[in-house]
Amino acid sequence: MFCHVAPRPRNAEATRAAILEAARERFARESYDDVGMRDIARDVGVDAALVSRYFGSKEDLFIAVLNASGDKTRIIEGDRATFGQRMAREAIYKEQGPGKLEHMLIMLRSIGSTKAAELVQRNGQDRFFGPFEQWLGGPDAPVRARLAASIMMGVFIGSELCPDDLTPDQCAAMEQRMAAILQALIDG
Amino acid sequence: MFCHVAPRPRNAEATRAAILEAARERFARESYDDVGMRDIARDVGVDAALVSRYFGSKEDLFIAVLNASGDKTRIIEGDRATFGQRMAREAIYKEQGPGKLEHMLIMLRSIGSTKAAELVQRNGQDRFFGPFEQWLGGPDAPVRARLAASIMMGVFIGSELCPDDLTPDQCAAMEQRMAAILQALIDG
DNA sequence: CCATTAAGTCACCGGGCGTTGACTACCGGC
DNA sequence: GCCGGTAGTCAACGCCCGGTGACTTAATGG
Known part of the structure; x- marks a missing residue:
């Protein structure tokens, strides 16, 4: 033995x-x-x-x-026309594993801790929010970026940190609505 | 002395x-x-x-x-027509003090802690999400409620837990956009 | 085949936590 | 005027944490 x-x-x-x-x-x-x-x-x-x-x-x-973890988080890739769809799918179904939006998950988990909050904020600003805002461009880019990021964070919290009790149909409906909202923000 | x-x-x-x-x-x-x-x-x-x-x-x-704290959190009051506007104002400017959305803030602060997460989830479900979903009604009420709540949470995190560096003009623009999104969800 | 050096372990430290039982000081009623 | 009960304090406990210096073990080059 x-x-x-x-x-x-x-x-x-x-x-x-x-x-x-x-x-x-x-x-x-x-x-x-x-x-x-x-x-x-x-x-x-x-x-x-x-x-x-x-x-x-x-x-x-x-x-x-x-x-x-941030290296693998290539949020901004692919064409803009399907951004809302892609992000909604990621945030709601969030196939586990390294990469993808795991970086955001790590930040959200520890954003409540005063010891980690500062690091999370700085890192999120540099690696996520800043590039996102720049990529977005157009009128009101800071506002639209912030709102889009906030929505993604909120859905993330709702579906990852809180238990999920939505049926597949409801998930699909939510994905569709969220995608439309995000895409509208991206397009301006 | x-x-x-x-x-x-x-x-x-x-x-x-x-x-x-x-x-x-x-x-x-x-x-x-x-x-x-x-x-x-x-x-x-x-x-x-x-x-x-x-x-x-x-x-x-x-x-x-x-x-x-939950007693004072009367999210659902006032008419539906101005819900988006009211919530956007609360979430973005969030005049400090007891009551209002402080209940949500307390929950969000501690949702990362495994010791408090279960309590937060149960309490949030009973005192916030459940009533909200019921009040909302209409088609896809669970989905719309969840999405609206997620957006509010996300904006809350973005503006409270992360430092705010938006100009007053940008805040106003964000408030307007957020209000429109929320109101569209409320109306169906 | 052994000496050297890096890789990894072990015991332990100081400190902060939530909590508890023993103690003290105050105040109302006789 | 004192006296019993209760509000509040004090010291300490056990626990777990992150971190450190001394030690042991394994790989490697001569």
């Missing part, structure tokens, strides 16, 4: 990446305050001290997660 | 009410996790032990705050 799982081969770079990945998944499911260094370490199968060693502090680790 | 402020007169009921009020203000500004029993006690000018004594536990205190 095996008492130990196969010990991870000694590879600092791979271990560091594994920690970052585990942290990303944790922070996408729990808030900054609720995620513990020991939780992340247990997920990877290492000692908690190693997490502190590799990333300096919990705050630095969170920043690293935000930066790493 | 006075070394002590006037000691609070011995009145259990008044002290209890003062604790509840202080807790309400704290929970409206910080998340469940960030608010400490000692913080609340300090605001009132009593010992932290008294807070536990009067309300049993932090969780019970939070529930009491949600219930007490």
Whole structure:
């Protein structure tokens, strides 16, 4: 009988990446305050001290997660004509997994924590809101960007952080309405 | 020279009410996790032990705050024709103070905390979402209610939890756009 | 085959948390 | 005028957190 799982081969770079990945998944499911260094370490199968060693502090680790996750969040791609449809689909059905809107999810989870709020705001401004506003263009771009982003955040919270009890038909109806609203904002 | 402020007169009921009020203000500004029993006690000018004594536990205190605050949240009043306008004004300018949408603010602040999320979800469903959906009526009421509530939540987060750097003109434009979107959802 | 060095672990620290039981001081009624 | 009960305080407990220095173990080059 095996008492130990196969010990991870000694590879600092791979271990560091594994920690970052585990942290990303944790922070996408729990808030900054609720995620513990020991939780992340247990997920990877290492000692908690190693997490502190590799990333300096919990705050630095969170920043690293935000930066790493932000790379994959290419919200703005594809043509403008289907933006509303795409975003509505993402926000409502939100196929799990890395990339996509996970970056937004991580930010929303921890935006309540005073320790993480500042980081979240700065990161969201730089990596999400700023580019979005610039991409949008046109008259009232700041207002339209802000409103569109707010709507996406709100639907995200409604469908991810709160339990979902909508039927498939209702989801489809909601998707359609949301897409129309967003698209109207995009088009001006 | 006075070394002590006037000691609070011995009145259990008044002290209890003062604790509840202080807790309400704290929970409206910080998340469940960030608010400490000692913080609340300090605001009132009593010992932290008294807070536990009067309300049993932090969780019970939070529930009491949600219930007490919910009474004043009469979202649904006034005529339907101006609902969008009223809500947009509330969400964007959100004159501070008890009542109004403070209940929603308290819920949003702590929705990230796993310890408070369940309470928030149940309370929000019972005191906010359910009545709202019922009041809305008409075709697709659940979908429209959910979408309208999500939009309000999103704008709330955007304007309260994130710093506001919109000019008065931009605020007015945003208010107008948001009001139109909400009103369209209300009317069907 | 061993020495060196990096990778990872272990024990522990200081601090903050919510909560509790023992204690004190005040106030109304006799 | 004191006395019982209640409002409020105090000190402490157990727990968990993030972080650190000393130690152990494994890989690697000679």
